[in-house]
Amino acid sequence: MSTNVTLCSILNLNKLTDPNYLDWYHNLRIVLKAENILYVLDTSGPLVSLDDVTVDQQQAYLKYSEDNDMATCIMLASMSPELQKQHQYIDAYTIIFHLKELFEEQARIEQYEISKLLFQDGGGNFNRISCAEDVGLY
Structure with missing residues (x-):
């Protein structure tokens, strides 16, 4: 299996850091x-x-092990050095589980804050009707 260099360059240009999970x-x-x-990423293996x-x-076990090793290497190569050190001895499934715990809650909070800002009226109050009028629902 040869890793597609063009696709991997996407990850190399966008290494995992806190804000871009x-x-x-x-x-x-x-x-x-x-x-x-x-x-x-979705199964823990046979x-x-x-x-x-x-x-x-x-x-089946050997194939999963080889695929898991490849995925883990791709993931580690596309992380910041700090995250690499934290995850270097973990399999791909466990790395994703851990990263989701670390970053998804933070991302949800940020999305909530952005949504809250978008749906506030000029006085800082949430205004559902004016938002709905803006998109033509009323």
């Missing part, structure tokens, strides 16, 4: 989808017993 996450999903390894392992189970 949502943009970085969307770009990451694009790159991982192009590499056919997006699924590692559980394999050491005893009665079939060939299919072993192959």
